[in-house]
Amino acid sequence: MTAEVVSVGTELLLGDTVDTNAVALGRAFAAAGLSHFHRQTVGDNPKRLRVALDLAFSRSDLVVTIGGLGPTSDDITRELVCDSLGLEMVEDEEIVNHLKSLFRTRGRPWVETNARQAMRPAGSTVIANANGTAPGLVVESGGKMAILMPGPPSEFLPMLTDSVAPILARIGGGELIHSRVLRVVGRGESQLEQDLSDLMVSENPSLAPYAKTWEVHLRLTARANSVEEAKRMIAPLEALVRGRIGEHIYGADKEELEDVVLSQLRSRAETLAVAESCTGGGLGERLTRVAGASDVFQGGVISYANSAKVNVLGVLPEDIAEHGAVSERVACEMARGARDRLHADWGISITGVAGPDGGTLDKPVGTVWIGLAGQGEVAAIEHRFGGTRTTVRSRSQTAALTTLWRRLR
Amino acid sequence: MTAEVVSVGTELLLGDTVDTNAVALGRAFAAAGLSHFHRQTVGDNPKRLRVALDLAFSRSDLVVTIGGLGPTSDDITRELVCDSLGLEMVEDEEIVNHLKSLFRTRGRPWVETNARQAMRPAGSTVIANANGTAPGLVVESGGKMAILMPGPPSEFLPMLTDSVAPILARIGGGELIHSRVLRVVGRGESQLEQDLSDLMVSENPSLAPYAKTWEVHLRLTARANSVEEAKRMIAPLEALVRGRIGEHIYGADKEELEDVVLSQLRSRAETLAVAESCTGGGLGERLTRVAGASDVFQGGVISYANSAKVNVLGVLPEDIAEHGAVSERVACEMARGARDRLHADWGISITGVAGPDGGTLDKPVGTVWIGLAGQGEVAAIEHRFGGTRTTVRSRSQTAALTTLWRRLR
Numbered sequence: 001m002t003a004e005v006v007s008v009g010t011e012l013l014l015g016d017t018v019d020t021n022a023v024a025l026g027r028a029f030a031a032a033g034l035s036h037f038h039r040q041t042v043g044d045n046p047k048r049l050r051v052a053l054d055l056a057f058s059r060s061d062l063v064v065t066i067g068g069l070g071p072t073s074d075d076i077t078r079e080l081v082c083d084s085l086g087l088e089m090v091e092d093e094e095i096v097n098h099l100k101s102l103f104r105t106r107g108r109p110w111v112e113t114n115a116r117q118a119m120r121p122a123g124s125t126v127i128a129n130a131n132g133t134a135p136g137l138v139v140e141s142g143g144k145m146a147i148l149m150p151g152p153p154s155e156f157l158p159m160l161t162d163s164v165a166p167i168l169a170r171i172g173g174g175e176l177i178h179s180r181v182l183r184v185v186g187r188g189e190s191q192l193e194q195d196l197s198d199l200m201v202s203e204n205p206s207l208a209p210y211a212k213t214w215e216v217h218l219r220l221t222a223r224a225n226s227v228e229e230a231k232r233m234i235a236p237l238e239a240l241v242r243g244r245i246g247e248h249i250y251g252a253d254k255e256e257l258e259d260v261v262l263s264q265l266r267s268r269a270e271t272l273a274v275a276e277s278c279t280g281g282g283l284g285e286r287l288t289r290v291a292g293a294s295d296v297f298q299g300g301v302i303s304y305a306n307s308a309k310v311n312v313l314g315v316l317p318e319d320i321a322e323h324g325a326v327s328e329r330v331a332c333e334m335a336r337g338a339r340d341r342l343h344a345d346w347g348i349s350i351t352g353v354a355g356p357d358g359g360t361l362d363k364p365v366g367t368v369w370i371g372l373a374g375q376g377e378v379a380a381i382e383h384r385f386g387g388t389r390t391t392v393r394s395r396s397q398t399a400a401l402t403t404l405w406r407r408l409r
Numbered sequence: 410m411t412a413e414v415v416s417v418g419t420e421l422l423l424g425d426t427v428d429t430n431a432v433a434l435g436r437a438f439a440a441a442g443l444s445h446f447h448r449q450t451v452g453d454n455p456k457r458l459r460v461a462l463d464l465a466f467s468r469s470d471l472v473v474t475i476g477g478l479g480p481t482s483d484d485i486t487r488e489l490v491c492d493s494l495g496l497e498m499v500e501d502e503e504i505v506n507h508l509k510s511l512f513r514t515r516g517r518p519w520v521e522t523n524a525r526q527a528m529r530p531a532g533s534t535v536i537a538n539a540n541g542t543a544p545g546l547v548v549e550s551g552g553k554m555a556i557l558m559p560g561p562p563s564e565f566l567p568m569l570t571d572s573v574a575p576i577l578a579r580i581g582g583g584e585l586i587h588s589r590v591l592r593v594v595g596r597g598e599s600q601l602e603q604d605l606s607d608l609m610v611s612e613n614p615s616l617a618p619y620a621k622t623w624e625v626h627l628r629l630t631a632r633a634n635s636v637e638e639a640k641r642m643i644a645p646l647e648a649l650v651r652g653r654i655g656e657h658i659y660g661a662d663k664e665e666l667e668d669v670v671l672s673q674l675r676s677r678a679e680t681l682a683v684a685e686s687c688t689g690g691g692l693g694e695r696l697t698r699v700a701g702a703s704d705v706f707q708g709g710v711i712s713y714a715n716s717a718k719v720n721v722l723g724v725l726p727e728d729i730a731e732h733g734a735v736s737e738r739v740a741c742e743m744a745r746g747a748r749d750r751l752h753a754d755w756g757i758s759i760t761g762v763a764g765p766d767g768g769t770l771d772k773p774v775g776t777v778w779i780g781l782a783g784q785g786e787v788a789a790i791e792h793r794f795g796g797t798r799t800t801v802r803s804r805s806q807t808a809a810l811t812t813l814w815r816r817l818r
Binding site for chain 2: 042
């Protein structure tokens with residue numbers, strides 16, 4: 001069975017938006033064993049969208065559209081899918097009521113143009129949108145199937161995972177592609193290539209490294225008739241990889257470093273507090289992306305100004321004067337201060353020069369000290385990161401989590 | 410003149426690779442004044458690539474292909490562009506010699522398959538590739554033009570900037586597209602559509618809203634012979650828009666809400682501290698994305714656990730017991746606590762239920778209180794946000810910044 005994507009939006013062609021939705025959809029097609037031969041991208045133009053849809057329906061069994069489901073007059077996907085498939089549009093009272101109650105709950109006035117979002121092709125099924133107003137739609141007609149999905153990634157991605165992926169799995173069926181990702185910290189892509197070069201020539205299952213910011217993901221992929229078969233093919237390759245570089249693998253698949261660290265703490269019934277200078281709260285933000293972090297993560301102090309380091313964390317002003325705010329001494333005092341003030345078992349600190357200004361000969365941009373304090377122990381490590389302000393900040397967060405992960409292992 | 414992109418590569422359809430090249434190319438088309446109506450993405454399959462190329466040449470004056478220029482047998486773009494345009498392939502001796510010397514320099518053995526990369530359409534021009542082996546190619550035939558570019562971004566992007574953009578500027582010649590973005594908070598896309606519906610029918614300059622997370626961007630776009638002319642066309646439309654909804658516009662173009670708030674504080678010589686519960690440090694992280702924030706941003710407290718609210722911010726335990734941690738009272742005490750502890754002029758707080766768990770009938774997921782404390786003043790506002798944990802958290806940050814922006818205006 002063949003599937004095709006039609007991405008709708010002038011902003012995609014103008015280069016204002018990267019089409020990450022289509023990437024996620026491509027992966028979902030592969031996972032469901034659907035053959036994916038074509039993707040078309042068109043602007044919010046009725047004539048050209050119609051041509052694209054006609055072409056897609058002429059050659060593909062399933063057409064998934066992304067975007068153009070909003071309330072405004074340039075949201076034209078619903079109408080044109082109907083035209084292309086020769087279907088009528090009907091108003092869905094349930095959607096209208098749902099939208100009206102949504103607007104009431106949010107205290108926003110109801111505007112009549114929103115009723116556009118309640119129109120749907122006759123005979124279609126509605127996919128609830130938990131994160132926005134435009135519902136998704138599934139249409140089947142004349143042996144063809146269309147799935148209409150909203151464009152904002154915050155609506156598209158949950159809908160893909162929760163509702164559309166199961167539909168794809170049901171209609172897919174044939175040979176599928178299944179991957180497992182091993183997540184590595186503290187070892188670069190080229191080192192890994194050396195460690196594993198002989199395993200990387202394998203074709204099915206295959207092994208490929210993908211460099212992320214300060215992590216490398218090793219993707220093990222098999223093409224098989226079932227997920228179980230693919231998993232059986234991947235297992236021995238994974239064992240070989242782990243045998244060589246297991247100590248650098250912190251997790252697998254969707255597991256993030258913050259998930260693993262929070263689990264480590266939970267299983268030890270210990271708590272954590274942070275003290276952040278150059279990351280400004282980013283480490284705390286990352287830890288609290290994980291729902292349920294509150295049982296081990298107490299909170300922390302964003303000590304961006306030196307006075308905050310002194311007033312809230314109890315760092316000694318003379319230590320800042322003598323060693324500088326970016327120093328081993330201050331990193332240790334910040335970690336200890338966070339641990340004490342927040343009554344936590346562990347305190348972790350970040351203080352560094354994120355740039356672009358503020359670097360010196362001694363402490364160039366990218367110099368970052370990570371401190372870790374536990375009961376009766378405190379230490380700090382220096383890092384020198386390359387890259388932009390954003391990169392330095394995100395690498396600092398990952399380095400802090402890596403330090404904690406290694407200590408708790 | 411119309412331009413079309415054909416991106417070639419099975420990895421694009423499998424979702425292994427994000428097509429950032431096509432995004433950069435879209436921007437380059439717009440800057441050169443080329444109309445860009447279509448993008449096609451196909452795998453490394455001769456039959457399907459041929460169909461895509463035929464379609465592209467049938468409707469567009471310029472076709473730019475990305476990828477499929479490598480040395481292996483699935484690199485088929487050269488051949489198929491020749492087929493589609495009815496041209497012969499010729500071997501280019503200069504390219505052969507260049508490739509051979511490149512291999513010598515890098516100490517790699519010459520493999521005969523590399524000679525594929527020296528084949529080019531008869532009558533084509535070669536674009537040197539400073540960062541890889543496959544050269545780019547420019548072909549003109551029968552009133553159509555094709556530019557063939559390599560797929561790896563490290564080769565594609567420099568070639569675009571150095572060699573292809575000047576070609577596009579020359580052939581675009583006439584009109585270019587220039588946009589200005591007005592950034593709106595506190596007013597939804599559908600409300601804006603009502604406010605501005607009569608202005609949205611204008612075609613040149615045009616006005617279109619784009620919904621972001623909790624913001625809306627109004628894009629004013631003009632097609633003109635020069636950037637100056639485009640700006641002159643946009644100015645009166647911008648004045649009309651500002652006349653109607655100016656109070657909701659916080660900035661323009663690349664200006665973020667955090668930039669504006671920090672500037673407001675700076676011009677008043679005032680400082681800011683934050684107290685974050687459900688956002689876990691995200692507001693601080695956002696404020697410190699701005700280099701040089703340290704002159705006005707003192708830092709703050711991530712009071713994720715209730716004990717942190719009490720111990721570090723001085724929230725009264727009996728208020729948490731009576732009103733709950735997500736309440737007007739606690740939001741006010743948090744804001745005041747941050748202001749006091751950090752010795753700042755302003756304290757802003759966020760406490761809410763980000764979900765997915767923790768909601769109650771009274772305080773469902775998405776309930777967020779934003780507190781603001783200044784000298785002799787403290788107040789809090791309740792919000793009810795929809796969406797995922799991620800959305801609730803990022804909307805809370807924006808709401809906090811919006812509150813401060815309005816107060817300081």
